[in-house]
Amino acid sequence: MRTGMMALALGLLALRFLPVLPPVWLWLLMPVAGLMLLPFRTYPAAFFLFGLSWACAHAQWALDDRLSPALDGETRWVEGRVSGLPQNGEGVVRFELTDSRSRRTDLPRQLRLAWYDGPPVNSGERWRLAVKLKRPVGLLNPHAFDYEAWLLAQRIGATGTVKAGERLAPARWAWRDGIRQRLQAVDAQGRTGVLVALVLGDGAGLSREDWQVLQDTGTVHLLVISGQHVGLLAGLVYLLIAGLARYGLWPARLPWLPWACSLAFVAALGYGLLAGFEVPVRRACLMIGLVLLWRLRFRHLGAWWPLLLALNGVLLMDPLASLQPGFWLSFAAVAVLIFTFGGRLGPWPWWQTWTRAQWLIAIGLGPFLLVLGLPISLSGPLVNLLAVPWISLVVLPPALLGTLLLPVPYVGEWLLWLAGGLIDWLFTGLALVAGKVPAWVPAAIPLWVWAIGTLGAFLLLLPRGVPMRPLGWPLLLLLVFPPRPVLPEGIAEVWQLDVGQGLAIMVRTRHHTLLYDAGPRLRGLDQGERVVLPALRKLGVKALDLMLISHAHADHAGGARAVANGLPVKRVLSGEPADLPGELQAEGCESGRQWTWDGVNFQLWHWPQARDSNQNSCVLQIEANGERLLLSGDIDTHAERALLASPLAVPTDWLQSPHHGSRSSSSMALLNVLQPKAALISRGQGNSFGHPHPVVIERYRHRAMDIYDSAQQGAVHLQLGRFEPPRSMRQERRFWRDPPPSGK
Template identity: 40%
Template structure:
């Protein structure tokens, strides 16, 4: 039990480091030495006080050890970076493809280990992520065939790791840092890109190459089958092969964990091999030479190691493999095994080998699930039947992971126990074994048996996922409520006496329910009457703004779309869900350009929207998705909770659209409060600016301005900036925008005017509150700064 507590201290030390805005100086680690010596001295006296004090100091030592161990490896990783001067430059490199490529409609993405830089004086990180885009002038077969382990000479353009920064949205830069990707970029078209003769292949690349071969084999054999991607994911761990619609089904039914090759898959395969090897060894009469159990354990472990490498060695796989290895060693040495100490040692080992695993949601969910299973099967009097035991475990996992899922994803599946009761046996005992056997040459036909079974299972899951109360969604709860609920769940699941009800065994276990109540009763903070909260989301090269009053929410634009991925799905919806917004009173899509409308359909599909205002044509799918859809027209106005909203442009809906001047047809919205006002002009240019100046003149004055057209030189005329007279000017731009936004001349114009400037590529989401006769403004990168983030110049200065 103590090893588990000490391991948790080490883990929380590593997690504490990941919350720092800057890395600590290492001389502070010297302070651990006298504390460790004090532990040794205290434990030597063997008195009750000295033992308790020694253990308390040992916890502090483990906490500090985890903190500085993670800091040490963070320093090493940060040292391998891309200098800013080499961003966007053509660089010739030689290296090895380190993982199987991911193919999309537009490109192929893969990780690349740089072995040699051919461009003189260029500095390039050892580990980069590259995209090889299709040439739009050719057909879809213009991408080369790339396999893991191949050595290539490439000409690339790189940039430092960068992602959008928004509340309640996963930090993409953290994910890149966790995977040791120190630059991203793309392959430049040209004849200099060529495959080189492979002189040697690292053993790890052999497994990646085998994964790629199996994936290609499955794709060929199951061409045209709807769930081929699921079978690929279950076999080689390629979750990108699963379409987003199918992921939606798994999410709503709480079965997503089955699509990651998890500990259950590893354990299942090892168990099957154990049974076969055990019977075969005994049947061969070799048990006198070596006990059949020991031989079978070794066989199961060897197969588990191979499957783990084939699956990509993710955190849940590592956890299962390390636990299995410790148990096998203990059984081999005829030692007794206790599950919780084994879990503690594995927890420590995983974080020592990979300190960044603590920022991955899968780390916490995987270890928490195993800990819950240990909790409900240990210390019990009597043995329940198989069905009763299975139901108890499912109930414990569903209940126990509730707090974690709410803080990580703000939603949980209410039908998870039913869906898992259907899916786990079928997938674990039928589909996975058939898919794994199909990797053996000559047995590919087994996929044609596995797929119909999977298709039936998916049909059941889709039906369950479409039930009205399939999922529970709410705002992100505070950390203290999550901790209280977690302790309450543990107390609730403690052992009780057989047949004596919840009050038996540990006393008053029902109090665990009360500890979880704050998780649901704490309401999200709201603006007061007459106040306005404005969040300009960081969606890259695009625009999306959430406007909230006391009882209403308006979404202005939804950011860009990138094929199946769009900012509506990955930025807007997580933000709304985390803030507790269950419905939109109005959505305004300023114009049809994809950087403003690309996420609209994803948002409309998943959240109720009462009214749509837009300049888009009547027959567009976005218009059809909302029954109450209207053209935005100058003169439209309304009051919400003491806040005044007014549409200033366009005057007529048809003329501009017919001429295809989509930017000039943007819906221009002004929101006015007693504390200040904000103007949202979309992508209008100088023609529309002049029109607005003629029609409204001084009425355009606003405290906050979302700079028109992302700071393009074709907008923000001198007279427009002077008339609007913004105290705060916000540029919504992508990092290293290929359009050159914002233009230096426009930036200088706002600086000369005295406006405080914000840039979404530097500042992330901009958070403004119109309260108490004032406007408070902050940025998400400042509030949520981590040591792996780049530092940017002050918003008041031109960069």
């Protein structure tokens, strides 16, 4: 039976790794084939087919509920009910609309919307909204968070921007939003946002600095992921009753174990409802229920049974849960604890058990964090030794009790005030640690290196005395100091990152790295911090020899400060140095300046007669083994005419499309002289500027140029000097992504 359950789990998990879904007829045939295999006692194969078929069916239903491509970019009047907890901040309201419908148009059931400068929106209200609809796509960059997978896992079929709207009905059954408003009105000693995250699992009120502190100290799971809170509360209730029974304070006529398990599960369900009963909470409640049932009746079967039952239960309930990193981390952490503590001989002292648990989880989860592309907190094992009991034993009880007693005058407010002060003490300590030991963001590593390092972690989790266990340390250290591929002389690696409506291009030679523009920063959304800096770190960039900001517009220079704060930058050049932040200490772009890095030649051009910011763009030509790339910033036809009189007016293989493909750029005169073979376009999906303009695209096609558009293909990677076609992120097929369009 255990083998069949493991096969079922493998079938359900296989969905995560499929590049494309099998055709409908095939996954409908799978359970039939499984039933035919049962009489031959081939249970593993049959259960694997059952699991894979069930997972594919759910994935297909979710894909079928996405916005039709014909409606992408269209504006429609939509009616629906606001669900969840809307997020208000920095001039924008973000919320989800369920049961959405529109006249004469089939829409996905659930939409994720943003309303800039919109009115307050509360959970449970019904609205009629004019929405510019978009397909559920996101930025695609190397080793980055996959927003499209997250949207599919949340069953969100479309995103959109609200243009106008009217409230049709007030909120109904929106008690969670009411509790949040009450909590936000309480004096929590400046920690209201953290308190709301702890009680309701809503992290929208956390500041950027709070998020960074939690990430650096490895304590995000304590204050944001509500499933962790549910487990803490259930454990507290169970231990409280067990302690009362041990010291003779529990009524003798009531058997303590059934009561402890029952009340712990009731507490978990109650807190789950308070936290919204979203997928992580449902997963936590199911796991807690199975663990308590195992403790009550089936302890003799071993500790792996509740984990295996919970794994299958979660995946049967929601097969798309495997697309989310939290799913893998939560089950991996429990598996590490069962594996290590289940094989020990004799008990350890409580303090030794607690300290070993933290370090073993850190070692066991390290390979998972690496493969998921998540930061690794170096201080996390030590910090969690104090933070976990502080939150679970000191902060959580007054926070939940204060929320429950809010209707009682003064009592609830005082308890929440106390909880806020306790949280503030914790954050003061966490900030000190984070300032000294920030999180480690490792570079991406090859699969074979990861496999060897994972083997090392497994060896270290084995009991002492097992042969070859000491080999775990050198194998694990391979994850920290992996071998790095070295570019040959005369070759330049180029990444056009997907930053939306902006530009950021990394150029790396054997020993040097250059960043041309740093992505946009608009309405508080800094893509330099969110996209460019993490991508550079994942690509193994330790420092920038040069950051070249073409001009001072926010879509090109907005992320420069964040990049400079996160990485050492030796020099900054720009076409408009005076308009950049002073701390960048930018120098001017000098026409004709040339240099060579590792056999790759670079040359600058700047138009001294420029009359506006776009014309002031600093242009860079890169030549490797005779293959050329021209990075043109936002120059227009007037600047292009001047460029044609410069030494850069030579045949060029790759052209970064000037001004994101604007109609005022990419003149036929420029294309006739440069004779580019391909164009790189960096722009946002459905941007309000209409980039790239159809006239420009027609010019490119007229010259039979290949077109690599970041909005359609994600980040683009090429190796200049090899004369090879580039690779785009969307070419890495995943069943939840639309296939890339043709390059022509």
